[in-house]
Amino acid sequence: MIRAWILPTLMVISGSLVAIGLITRGSPGQGAVLLLVFLLLAGVNSPLIFPRPTGAVEAQRRSTVDGRPIVYWRPGCKFCIRLRIRLGRRARQAHWVNIWRDPDGAAVVRAANDGNETVPTVVVAGRPFTNPDPAWVREQLSPPA
Template structure:
């Protein structure tokens, strides 16, 4: 769990240091802008932007019942962030498994990716799709009628 917060916390600390230097140099406006930018980046790389993660066994059980796909992700992954943002509200129609919090989830990803922990890995109907196009994923969630 702590590993997921290392990058966001480093961004907050770095932003604070840069802002302090700018304030002591007499430039509070630039300090404020840069601090806000660092805080935004910290928020985007944190687990907060993703729906609540569940374990792989629970995700597989739920997926078998409701047919929703499972997305294996990890904090700090820009491709995972891209998928999450591009899905928008549709992201809640997917079961999210954080492979850093669930070793069994990481094992599923490695088995689907020749031993690599490549994320995002989406599993629909038992078939893995590595780093899928967000538009394609959205089509899978809401097929045209």
């Protein structure tokens, strides 16, 4: 859990220090803008923008029942953030597994990617797809016609 918050915390601290430096040098506007940019970056890289993670075993059980995809991700991954943003509200329809919090999820990703923890890895009907196109994932979230 702590590992997931390291990058956002560093961004907030760094942005605050730089903003304080700018403010004390007489540039409060620049300091405020820079702090806002760092806060936005911290928010995007935090686990907060992702749906509540599920354990790998529970996600596999639920996916078997409802047929929805499982998305294996980790905080700070720009490709995971891109996928999450491009899916929009529909992202909540998938089962999300944070591989930094779930060793079973990390093992699934390593098995699918020749020992590498490459994310996002999306599993649909038992088949893994590494860094798939967000439009394709959105199609997988659609109910069958």
